[in-house]
Amino acid sequence: MQRFIFEAECAAADAPPTSVFGVYLVGPTIYSFGSEEQKRRYLPGIRSGAEFWCQGYSEPEAGSDLAAVRTTARKVEGGWRIAGQKAWTTEAHFADLMICLTRTNTAVKSQAGLSLFVLDMQAPGVTITPVITIDGAHSVNSVFLDDVFVPDEALIGEVDKGWTYAKFLLNHERTNNAQVHRSRREFERLKAAAALCIGESGRPALDEPGLRRRFAIVEQKLGGLEVTVLRVLIDQTQGREPGPEASIVKIIGSQLQQAITELAMDVFGAAAVVAPEAGGGETAGWTERHLFRRVVTIYAGANEIQKTIVARSTLGLR
């Protein structure tokens, strides 16, 4: 709940988003499952922002099917050797540390033989290759791990229990992915821009009846989401960990995020399809965000998968 208020204020002030991986994913995993030594070593850096993290879960052949991870960790004297390829690693090129999902046991069925490690991105054998995304920007990378050594203390929790921890982490990611405050702020900014931006008929975009109605509908959806997120948070403050119900805020929140930038494209019209170096001004950032925004229904568990979870776990459909 405190985090909800903190994030609302940060978004309202247009503060840059805190790096998600440390604060929202790794922090909770380490304070829930890590050793005392790991808590001492990593939590302060996450809190102060001194250390950046990245999430090394996905692989070329393990996207939606995360349990298909093939990167292996092999026991050696004093630690482990990690070998394989991670895909889509956001901010790997800035990160100091990776939380890395690996296979430690090939004899058992997929979910059972996985373990989580902390991996130093400066260690020998780590190679980072940029992947340019649809918006022309570089935020994701392929990370090649060539027998990277990690010490025994780098293992989080127990060997072969990584899947349980990873799932815990993914649930955290889902609540965060509602992005309700950022959406509210973005929507308010769009309203302000639309009041100034002259539409094709020669009057402000916000005076166009068709656009006005679409603004009203986004307003309604956003209001609904704000309350839904609060309901999930109240559940949490009463001691329940986010479960399948967190899936619905991710589904609704991601669709809403896309609806807002889609509306922006119609508000700005032709100005929005001119690349920023020339267009600049009012449309700056909107177009790129709009393109990148397609990802929110794909990552952190594609919406199709979230819907299956809702249908099965929440509704009990079989």
Added chain:
Amino acid sequence: MMRRSAEQLDDDRMLRESARNFLEARCAWMPEPRSAAMFADWHREIAELGWFAAGLPEELGGLGADSFQGLSLIEEAGRVLLPLPLATDILIMPWLMRRLPKALASLAEPLAAGRARFGIVREDVRSGGLRHMGGKLSGRGHLSLDAAAATHWVVLAGMRSVGDAALLCVEAAGAGFQPVRLLDGRSGALPRFSGSEAAVVLATGDEAIELAAEIEDRAVAALLADAYGALAAGLALTVDYLNQRKQFGQSLGSFQAVQHLMADAFCDLETLRSLALWTATALTGEPTERTRAAASAKIALGREGLAAASRLIQVSGGIAMTEDYRIGHIYKRLQVSAALHGGTESHIDKLAALSLPPTGRNEG
């Protein structure tokens, strides 16, 4: 619909096949941007293939092909996301030259040979529109896809009132524009006039308004053909990918959620195709129906077209978010098309005006 003879259908098929063979051999899509020299080569080769001559009437040295054939060339170019703008030279100018032979006949041979290239410049109402007085133009033009590479501009000025309306032809060499890079990597132009350009008046008043409306509808028909081609190729590519990519031990294509998204994308695509066909047919018909068809088609581009492209991204997953994968480029191309020649919202207004009674009435 227009009935086509067996002979015409044979012609259509041959034209399409030869276009596809050429485009796939010479202009196959790749993620890396191509050089200006490459664009010039392509343009020359396309002129040699006779694409610009095709739609010209025989008396102007052309082959007298109809708009269906022109649109199928544009659709084929859309399949490979060809970065060259062809619509004006293939679909608009041959028709306009037929309509205004006195003023434009001398440009027919240069067009056919690829030496003259045309760009459409519409006025930008947002920045005050285009004014015309005694052969002099002032004001700003709307974002144009083809003005940057053109030798001649066809300018639609003052179209909001009969008194001001003028259709003009301007030599691009003397006119200014701000070159811009578009979202999908193509280049565009923001034309501006200072009053010093030599403009030939092609038509004024009602005639100019009528011609401008048809130019707009033709431009929309071309955007639709291009979008349909791009999406149809993207859909086929995605079907192959989904049948080959495995997660959870099965192909992505075997998941019902994925199948339904693809079926939705197919519904979107076929809607686009139907409206593109209607527009193509209506180009030779009565103006109100023609504009109603074009407005419907343009709305479909912005709604169904973009929805289909989004769905293709969704089912492909992360790979479609990368610059190296074709599907994202299709999405961006449609995004650009949706913003050209009137946005989706303004075409919705237009269609409402054309298909509803002027105002609701209280029967007393």
